[in-house]
Amino acid sequence: MAPHDPFQGRRDFLRASGALGLATMLPGAVRAASTHAGVVPAGDTDATSDVPLPARAPLASQPFRRLPAGAIRPAGWLRRQLEIQASGLGGHLDETWADVGPDSGWLGGTGESWERGPYFLDGLLPLAWQLDSAPLKAKAQKFIDWTLDHPWPNGMFGPRSNNDWWPRMVMLKVLTQYHELTGDARVIPLMTNYFVHQLGALPARPLRDWGRSRWQDELLSVLWLYDRTGDKRLLQLAVLLHRQGFDWQGMFADFKFKQKVDVAKLKAEGGGGDVFMEDLGQRVHGVNIAMSIKSSPVWSLVSGRAHDRDAVHHQLSMLDTYHGLPNGMFSADEHLAGRNPSQGTELCTVVETMFSLEVALAITGDPALADRLETIAYNALPGTFTDDMWAHQYDQEPNQVESSLHRRPWTTNGPESNLFGLEPHFGCCTANFHQGWPKLTQSLWMATADGGMAAMVYAPCTLQTVVHGVPLRIEQSTDYPFRSRVEIVLHPARAVAFALKLRIPGWATGSTLTVNGQAQASGSAGRFLTLQREWQPGDTIALTFASVPKTVSGFNDSVSVRDGALVFALPIAESWIKWRQRGLTADWMVYPASRWNMGLPENASFRRAEQPVGPVPFSRQHPPVTLSVEGRPVATWKAEEGAADPVPRRPQADAADVPVMLTLMPYAAPKLRITAFPLLAPGSNEHPEDGHVS
Ligand SMILES: [Zn+2]
Secondary structure (H helix, E strand, O other), rough: OOOOOHHHHHHHHHHHOOHHHHHHHHOOHHHHHHHHHHOOOOOOOOOOOOOOOOOOOOOOOHHHHHEOOOOOEEOOOOOOOOHHHHHHHHHHHHHHHHEEEOOOOHHHOOOOOOOOHHHHHHHHHHHHOOOOOOOHHHHHHHHHHHHHHHOOOOOOOOOOOOOOHHHHHHHHHHHHHHHHHHHHHHHHHHHHHHHHHHHOOOOOOOOOHHHHHHHHHHHHHHHHHHHOOOOOEEEEEHHHHHOOOHHHOOOOOOOOOOOOOHHHHHHHHHOOOOOOOHHHHHEEEHHHHHOOOOOOHHHHHOOOOOHHHHHHHHHOOOHHHEEEOOOOOEOOEEEEEOOOOOOOOEHHHHHHHHHHHHHHHHHOOOOOHHHHHHHHHHOHHHHHHHOOOOEEEOOOOOOOOEEEEOOOOOOOOOOOOEEEEEOOOOOOHHHHHHHHHHHHHHEEEEEEEEOEEEEEEOOOOEEEEOOOEEEEEEEEOOOOOOOOOOEEEEEOOOEEEEEEEEEEOOOOOOOEEEOOOEOOOOOOOOOEEEEEEEEEEOOEOOOOOOOOOEEEOOOOOOHHEEEEEEEEEEEEOEEEEEEEOOOEEEEEEEEEEEOOEEOOOOOOOOOEEEEEOOOOOOOOOOOEEEEEEEEEEEEEEEOOEEEEEOOOOOOOOOOOOEEEEEEEEEEEOOOOOOOOEEEOOOOOOOOOOOOOOO
């Protein structure tokens, strides 16, 4: 390998391992990679720990790097949100749910031994360190210690009751974060031994079902270790995972799933049973697709091809076009379900899309991915939990007019799916939701390839890092996304010159920027603004984004309402009925107690009102911001079996009904809501002179 020519090195490696061009098509390629496992001596590593952020050759460089876990701490409303998570199921799940309780297989017990323990830890671990909570750290540490202290003699790790590659992919993500947080010397050898074992074992026992669909999440951990040890066998494993893993890029390049999936038809076409699990059902599965959003960018680090890196944009555009919803997500209940806003999206799909976007943002450097990440994080994520985060839904709907046991028009999921509870429908989301807020926190700032820092996603936080050898603390104060002003104070240990990048959101109609009170040239929407200077202790940046409320077109010519990073929805009065107690928490149904079938006129005008951000940031009791707009009832729009009928296309408002002043809230505040409104037919917005408003 030529260390001073990373591109040449990468080409040589890929040529040797058959990952370039036609070599990938050769039937012998898998066997060739497997024989390399025994050829490369174990000691052939140029291992240096604590490698600085640039990627190790021959991996492609990337414009941004995610900071080590623990570098960013939440502040302000974000800290309150994480404290709510810790006070709710996030910090107590193990006390009330046996699947991650004392008998977990990941603690050496005979209980659940598959994905649920690792899922829980993937969020509990960063949450514990971000809040510096000794009790939560101790909870996580038990699982980590058991895992690190009980490897199998052959290099495998985890519960002995299964040898599935998939749950270990999740635990590897946990171990990489844990090593960044603690530097525990047990992590690197365990991961190395496991990957060596897997490199030898995969040819005979290849990736299947979930592991085959989610290979890119393991690839992240493989590359993480390669950056630290330089062990070339890891690159061979990377190629093998890509080769055995499902080709998401190819599927989206020729995207055939353009409508709500008919699962019965797909099963019949695929032969049903295992064939469905191995192929069609896996391909249109929401969580798999959410995770796959990172697959092409992550693979591009190995292939070095811009074409791979950029494929994420086409993938997202296909999802938007055929399955996009106004809360920033795509429908998946449990399979792709089209654009009707009465279809659902699974919570696992929400948090996995967020993590994929965080990874893809660092690799592509495209600020549009941060816009999308904020839309999901500040709307879809909190919108599917109760205020105290003791209960969540499996499926949320943008137009959610009832949470009940009715059977919905969903692709696959059962009648419990949109209740609020401990484990409505299925417990994957119960275990997996924990990563949402902590990993967002971890991604607010990133390091740049030239040694500077970049503000990627806006929320209040503090950051501790080192820039050009100088310790640097950054304090970011803001009530964003409820407000548009962000203040950033830099505290370098001594003056230090570097480029600081600030993302200007794509929706901003303007922006203002000052440094120490002096106006600066502001940037363009949808780009990064770069400030190159010698930063002094106490330097203060103030950034303000202009935004105007606007409507966005969607399914059946419906309109949803956006202002900045927030989506707004009509709150429906809620009647909560406890269905059953579930240990420390309960399952709930929610019934509507006010009229919801409202349409908006063309050229609707909005009046914005602000209130202080309350103790629960996304609460309908104290919404930090509201928008008032005049709407009209649409009597013909009804619900069936608890689901709003598809939004009618350009309905005529009922002539007998007078206009009504609607007060819209952030999407996440109400748990029953209308987000996609029918756009009234022309003429409907003419109303009596003294129209009553309520
Ligand atoms: Zn789930």
